[in-house]
Each structure stands twice: as C-alpha cells, then as structure tokens.
Amino acid sequence: MIEFRDVTKRFPDGTLAVDDFSLVIPSRKITVLVGSSGSGKTTILRMINRMVDPTSGQIEIDGEDVLSLKPVALRRSIGYVMQNSGLLPHRKVVDNIATVPLLKGVKKKDARERALELMDTVGLERSLADRYPSQLSGGQQQRVGVARGLAVDPNILLMDEPFGAVDPIVRDDLQNELLRLQRDLDKTVVFVTHDIDEAFKLGDQVVIFRKGGIVAQKGTPAEILADPADEFVASFVGADRGRRALHVEETPTGSVLVDSDGRAAGVLSGSPRGAAAPSEAKAATVSVAGAPAQGEDAS
Amino acid sequence: MTDILAAFGWIGDPTNWSGPSGIPARLGEHIVYSLLTLLLAAIIALPIGFAIGHSGRFRGLAVGVSGALRALPTLGLVIYLALLTTNLTIVPPLIALTILAIPPILAGAYSGLESVDRAPIDAARAIGMTGWQVFTKVELPLSLPLVIGGIRSGGLQVIATWTVAAILPVGGLGRFLFDGIAVQNYPEILGGSIIVVALALVADGLFAIVQRLVVPRGVTAGRVRDSAEGGRSAARPVPEGAPPT
Amino acid sequence: MSFLWSNLGQVWNLTVTHVWLAALPIIIGFVVSLPIGWVANRYRWSRGVLLTIGGILYTIPSLPLFFAMPALIGTQILSPLNVVVALSIYALALMVRTTADALGSVPGDVLQSATAVGFSAWRRFWSVELPLAGPVLLAGLRVVSVSTVSLVSVGALLGVPNLGYLFTDGLNRSYTEEVLVGIILIMVVALVFDLILVGLGRVLLPWTRSNRRAGRLSRRAAMRAVTGA
Numbered sequence: 001m002i003e004f005r006d007v008t009k010r011f012p013d014g015t016l017a018v019d020d021f022s023l024v025i026p027s028r029k030i031t032v033l034v035g036s037s038g039s040g041k042t043t044i045l046r047m048i049n050r051m052v053d054p055t056s057g058q059i060e061i062d063g064e065d066v067l068s069l070k071p072v073a074l075r076r077s078i079g080y081v082m083q084n085s086g087l088l089p090h091r092k093v094v095d096n097i098a099t100v101p102l103l104k105g106v107k108k109k110d111a112r113e114r115a116l117e118l119m120d121t122v123g124l125e126r127s128l129a130d131r132y133p134s135q136l137s138g139g140q141q142q143r144v145g146v147a148r149g150l151a152v153d154p155n156i157l158l159m160d161e162p163f164g165a166v167d168p169i170v171r172d173d174l175q176n177e178l179l180r181l182q183r184d185l186d187k188t189v190v191f192v193t194h195d196i197d198e199a200f201k202l203g204d205q206v207v208i209f210r211k212g213g214i215v216a217q218k219g220t221p222a223e224i225l226a227d228p229a230d231e232f233v234a235s236f237v238g239a240d241r242g243r244r245a246l247h248v249e250e251t252p253t254g255s256v257l258v259d260s261d262g263r264a265a266g267v268l269s270g271s272p273r274g275a276a277a278p279s280e281a282k283a284a285t286v287s288v289a290g291a292p293a294q295g296e297d298a299s
Numbered sequence: 300m301t302d303i304l305a306a307f308g309w310i311g312d313p314t315n316w317s318g319p320s321g322i323p324a325r326l327g328e329h330i331v332y333s334l335l336t337l338l339l340a341a342i343i344a345l346p347i348g349f350a351i352g353h354s355g356r357f358r359g360l361a362v363g364v365s366g367a368l369r370a371l372p373t374l375g376l377v378i379y380l381a382l383l384t385t386n387l388t389i390v391p392p393l394i395a396l397t398i399l400a401i402p403p404i405l406a407g408a409y410s411g412l413e414s415v416d417r418a419p420i421d422a423a424r425a426i427g428m429t430g431w432q433v434f435t436k437v438e439l440p441l442s443l444p445l446v447i448g449g450i451r452s453g454g455l456q457v458i459a460t461w462t463v464a465a466i467l468p469v470g471g472l473g474r475f476l477f478d479g480i481a482v483q484n485y486p487e488i489l490g491g492s493i494i495v496v497a498l499a500l501v502a503d504g505l506f507a508i509v510q511r512l513v514v515p516r517g518v519t520a521g522r523v524r525d526s527a528e529g530g531r532s533a534a535r536p537v538p539e540g541a542p543p544t
Numbered sequence: 545m546s547f548l549w550s551n552l553g554q555v556w557n558l559t560v561t562h563v564w565l566a567a568l569p570i571i572i573g574f575v576v577s578l579p580i581g582w583v584a585n586r587y588r589w590s591r592g593v594l595l596t597i598g599g600i601l602y603t604i605p606s607l608p609l610f611f612a613m614p615a616l617i618g619t620q621i622l623s624p625l626n627v628v629v630a631l632s633i634y635a636l637a638l639m640v641r642t643t644a645d646a647l648g649s650v651p652g653d654v655l656q657s658a659t660a661v662g663f664s665a666w667r668r669f670w671s672v673e674l675p676l677a678g679p680v681l682l683a684g685l686r687v688v689s690v691s692t693v694s695l696v697s698v699g700a701l702l703g704v705p706n707l708g709y710l711f712t713d714g715l716n717r718s719y720t721e722e723v724l725v726g727i728i729l730i731m732v733v734a735l736v737f738d739l740i741l742v743g744l745g746r747v748l749l750p751w752t753r754s755n756r757r758a759g760r761l762s763r764r765a766a767m768r769a770v771t772g773a
Contacts, residue, residue: 051425076427086422090440090515100426132517148426302615370690370734372697375711375727382720459605463698466715476607480701489615492608503603 001027002048002156002188007057009043009213017043018213021057025205027155030182030189032203034196035236040213041192045158048190049078061156076100079149079157079187083164085141087133087148094119094129097147104152118147123177139170143177150185159191163198175201196237200225208233306489315490320474322494328470329498333457336393340400340453345446348408352442353434361409365402373399373460381467392464399460400453407449411442443513451506458499472498547721555710559729561624562706566693566737568628573635573692574685580636581643582669591644598637606630606698627699627706634695635688642684646677678749686741693734697726707733 002025009018018040025031033041046052047059050071059066066074087096095102097115102108116126122143133141142162149157163171175198182189193199199206200221207218210232217229225244228234238244245260248268257266309315316322351361376399380391415438423433439446465473475491478484548555584591613619613626650673658672659665674681700708710726713719 046425049425051421072427072429074427075425080422080425082418082422082425084418086418086425088419088423088437088517089416090517092517099423099428103427103432134517300615306615366690366738367731370694370731372694372708372711372727372730374697374700374708375723375730378711378715379720379723379727382714382718382723455603455605459607462605462607463701466701466712473607476611485614485621488611492611495608496604499603499605500600503599 001025001062002190003058003060004044004047005058005060007044007047007054007059009040009047009052010055016212018047018054021213021215023207023215023218025188025190027188028186029204030178030191030202031205031207032191032193032199033207033209034193034199034203035209035216036194036211039209039211041209042160044213045160045190045192048156048158049075049080051075076104076152077154077156079152079154081142081145081149081157081159081162083161085133085145085162087141087144089133092130092132093124093136093144096133096144097151099148100152114151115147118150119144121150121181122147137170138166139174142166142170142174146178146181150181155188157187157189159189161193162191164193164195171198178202200237208236302485302489305486306493309486309490310493325470325472325474326494326498329458329461329472329495332389332393332461332469332471333454336396336400336457336461337450337454339393339397340457341404341450343397344401344404344453345408348405348446348449349412349434349439351405352409352412353430353438355413358409361405365405368398368402371399373463374466377460377464377467387468389469392461392467392469396457396460396464400457403452403456404449407446407452408442411445411449412438414445415441440515441518443515444510447506447510447513451503451510454502454506455499458495458502462495547719548725555707555725555729558705558707558709559733562693562696562708562730563733565624565627565631565696565699565704565706566689566733569631569635570685570689570692570737572628572632573639573688574681576632576636577639577643578674580640582647584640584644585647595641595644598640601633602637606634606695607701609633610699610702622703624699624704626702627696627704631692631695635692638688638691639684642681642687643677646680646684647673649680650676675749678745682741682745682749686738689737689741690734693730693737697730 004021004023004025007018007021008016010016021040021044033044035041043052047054048061048066050066050069053067061069087093088099091099094112094115097118098106098108098111101111101114106114116129119126119129124140124143124147128136128140133144136144142165145162149159163174166174178189179202181187191199191202196208199208203221205218206221206224208216208224210216216236217224217233224233224237225239228237228239233239246257246265247260249256249258255268256264257268259265310322318324347361351357373395376395377392380395381387384391419437419441420433423437424430428436461469461471462473462476465471465477472491472495475494476488479486479488479491580594584594609630610626611621613630614621614623617625617629619625619629654676655668655672658668663672696706697708697711699706700712707726707730710722710729714721714723714726
C-alpha cells in the first residue's frame, strides 16, 4: 500500500506542482491518476520512486517513509514504465529487459533466461530478443518497457503514460494486455494518463486531478460517472456532453441506444441485433455500464 | 608548378631519408610529440568535460574558458613560455600545445554527453542505476562519436601546432620548414609541408574510421539514413576554433 | 608595459594590418560560403562531397598552407596575399558546413508557408531563410573570427607584417614582454571582433533576444553546426 499524506512539491523555479495532496493507493489494484498536462500527476508518480522528493509531507510504502529508503535500492525494487519506453538504444531487447537483474548481480545466463520468459509474458516473440529497440515497432517497444518493469518481480509498477505514443489500435491491445497481466500477477499499479477513457478502462480506482495536483474526485469509474463531484469533473469525463447520456430508441430495424445528440451509440447486449454485431455489442456493454466492467473482457 | 616538382624531388631524394634529420626520423618525432600532447590534453580535458556534460553545470564557464583559450595565438604562447622559463627543450612547447589542445577535446566531451537523448538517461535513473552507472553504461557509449570527434579535432590541431613549434630548437616535421626558411631552400620548405599535410590527412582518416566504428550498433541498426541529417553519421566535427595552426 | 609605450606607433601599425588581414578572410569566407552552403543544403547529394572537400581543406595545417600558396597561386613568399588567401580558404571550409547546417535548421513548414504566401525563391532566401538561419550562422562566424585572428600571427613567419611580428622579434631579442604584449593584443582584437559580431547579431536578429525557445534551439543548432554533431 502506498500512502501520500499532505504532500506538497514546489520546484526551485517557484512552480507549485502539488499542493497538500493526500491519497491511499491500495495494494494489488490499478490506481489511475488522470488529468490534463500540468496537473501534477507525473510529479506525484515520480515521488513514489524518489525521482522527485516532496517539499513537505510524507509518502509511505507499506508503512515505511520513502525518504528513509536509499533511492537506488528503492528504484531497483519498483518497476517503472514510461512513455517512449526509455529503452537503452544501444542494448539489445533481451539486455534491456535484464538491465535491473544484472545490476543486482544476477548471473547473465539466469537474467537472460528470465528476460525471455518475460517476453512470453508480455506477448513478444522470442525471435525479437536479439534485436535493437530501433528495429521494433512502437507497440513492441512498449511491451519491452513493461517486461523490463516486471523483471525484478516488483510489488509496485509505476506507469507514466506508457501507451500515449502508439496508435489507438495498438493502445487498445496494450491496455488489454495490462489487464490480463494484472489478473495473473496482482501488482500494485499506479498509472498516469491524460486519457479519461483509458482511465475508466483500466482503473480500479480513478483519481481525477486539477492543476496543481489537487484532487477533483476519486473513486471507482462507476462512482465518478454516476455522481460527478462538480462541473470540472463532469466536463472532464464528458458526462455533460452527449456521449455518455444514453437512452433507448425504437427504430424500424430494432432497439438502438442513442446519445443526447441523437447519434446512435450502440445496442443493448442480448437484443437480436446485439448478438449479430460484436463491435456494437462491445459499445453497448461499455455504454450501459457507463464504464468498462473491470476485469471483464469487453469483447 | 616547378616549385611543386622541386618539392617532390626533394622528398624523393634518398639523402633526405637517412640520419637523425631525415624524413623518417622527423616524422617519428612528430608523431611521438603529437601523441604525447594529445594524451596529456585528453587526461585533463576528458574528465572535466564529462563532469560538465553529466551534471549540466558550469557549462557556461567551460564555453567561456574554451573561447579564451582558443584565442591564444599558438606561436605567441610557445615562444612566451620558452622565454619565460628560459628553457629551449620540448617542455615549454609541450605545455603550450597541451593547453591549446584542451578546448576541442573538452567541447567534444560535454557536447557528446549533451547530445544523448534524455529519455534513456531518465529511465536508467528511474530503474535504479547509480549516477556512475548511468554515466558508464548509458551516457558514455552513446556519446562516444562526438567525444572521439573532439579528440580528432584536438589531434589535428596538435599535429599542426607542432609544426609551428619548430621555431624553437625542437624536432618534428616543422624542422624542414624552419631550416628551409633559414637557407631559403624552398623545395625543402614545400616538401616538408607536403609531408605534414599528408600526415594530417592520414591521421584524420584514421580518426574518421574510429568514429564510425564507435557508434553503438543499436543506434544505427534500425535507423533509415535520415536525409534531413544529411548523412551526418560521418559526424566530422569541425574543430571549434583554431584550424590546425 | 614599457615596451608598449615606447613602441606605440609601430604596434599600432601592426595592429591595423592585423585587423585587415583577419577581417578580409572572414568576410570573404562568409560571403562565398553562402551560395555553396545553399547548394549543399538544397541538393542533398552534393552535401557529402562539398563538406568532405571542406573538411580536407580544413585539415591542412596552416603553416604548410601558407608556404604552399606561392606554389599554388604564384605569389611571392612575402606577399600578404598568401595569408589572406589561405585564411579565406579556412574560413570558407569552416563556414560552408555552418551555412549548410544553418540553412538546414530553418523549419520546413516556415519555408513552405512563405512560398504559399507568394515569396519567390530569391526573396524567400533573403527575407526568410537567411534571417532565420542567422543565429547559427552567427555562432559559426564567431568561431571563424577567433581562429582567424589567432592564425594571422603565424603569417609573421612569412615576413607578413602583423602582431605576430612581436613574437618573432621577441624571440630574436629574448624580449619576453614584447611577446606578452603581442599575445594580449591579439586576444583583445579577437574580443573586439567578437563583440562586433554579437552586436551585429543583436541589431539584425532582434527576435532571438525575446524568444527564449528560438534562442535555445539556435544555440543547440549552432553547437551542432560547429562540432559536427
């Protein structure tokens, strides 16, 4: 469990990135920090592995104050995945994944073996092991980044907009991959994104930020959608716009879910049309619940 | 044209190839002096340049000091130190030329480190590498081409400046130039010049090869030669300042 | 500084010739490099060739080059033309690379919008490309300036009058102070040249002062152009 207590961060140039922030991040769940740029969410994430230290307040991991832990040792016990993967361009894929185990003194052979296993885990073909990152596609590079984060089998996985730089189809794949991994591995995942749809899809707990690291609302996706705390949240999740306010309409060809702009958004699953059109059924499952059912495969 | 022919005649003359003042002897001296100077300058400049590039501090100071050093005229500094220490061995020129070779090597070191993409460095820190490990495992390998480039500039400068240092009674290929001036032997002057130029070009070529070899494999592996970069893999670092004096 | 005061006239004359011998190559090198650099930038295939030639020229040590000038261009050994031509070659070799990089650093979308608005290629070069390439060009010019001022002194070995004479004469007379005066004055001249260039930059390129991002980008591009990164 990670706990933030009254954490403030003011940078040397005066910017107040985080102001009196408190949050409990439960173990073995995915917590998503979401907000626009400049909302302090990345700063908060990076305080967990001491890439940034707070100006005031405490951060505790399982009861231990992070400031009392040595940064290098701490970082080697936490998985970190960033946008553009941050892979070392001059090392092969398998060496990239094995970076931290090697730092910790694991024998080269064992580290390589484990790296190959991790490639299986994240869905990469072993034939890519001796390639260089620049020879991989964006989606593949991100998978390598995730594998690297998992290499020391950490309890905590920090992910900073890891899927932001890939195209939507690949992003969808990677998100599903993450959900599957979480089912198998049960890590404490802290995930930062600016995409509210991604947040709702992945998060057991979603925390919406305003500028300055101020929490606008936190809760499960369903709680947030059902009861947005204020105008800002409502606008951020799109609850006030047409997309998420749906009603059923009868058309000559069957029942259709329609948004408040009158555009068809999907069908109720279980209706005759729904069974025949998988993509619509997917949309329907999403739209009726207001958020993707956690852990349930949307297809 | 006749001058050039005479120069080659001088080079071809077998009497100029034997003895302590023959071409091989002077060439050997020149190479030894140059390597020694380069080594000394690198020992001083590389650690400082790496420290600046890695920490990002004192860069302005380094640029300023480099600029000032580059304005120092070679001839003047060599003569000044020799007179100051009333020493006419190779020690004063060695000191002078080492000082003058520092700016390009220093610049190669810190600009090499600065040219490394920030993302892998940040990631390396975040996954738990110590500062030293980040430097040796990430920054250094990725910065090598530019670092070698700086040494290359320094090397060429050193070869050139030892030619000028022969105004003092030291060895090296410059001897042909200055001895030639003394007796108005233009073929000797020109012949000696040609050999120095040849040495410089060969050295430059060798450095270029090393610079190519030193690019980490992963960096070129997937890269389509970016025409916007104009084939900059040759990365020929134009020495910051003094052309080979 | 007794040497200086007792020889003010002679030193002043030497300084003046030194300034000329440095300024001419800088200007020639810069001006001639513009079309060549433009070609290298515009026609990618020529870039490699031109830069390689420039690189080779730049590799040639200066003293040999000075001495080779009479054989190459038929001047007398004592002629100042040797120094001017040789230094112009260096300045040109250095500036061609800088110019090519500087013109290449101008954002493509700016050029395209200029063409779309209706600039002809000629006017676009003078009104858009050159000004925007300015900061990088300036950085390269400052490097050329410093090295040229310093190199002129080597010309004293050919008997061409300039501040370097204080070195050879100082050596002959074992007069340390004379040599020191020469070193200091050359550095002063280099500094003055640099200040003039910076001043020109401020006057001709006012937007780089207020636009911090452009300043940073141009400094990085300048760094690349100068170190060949």
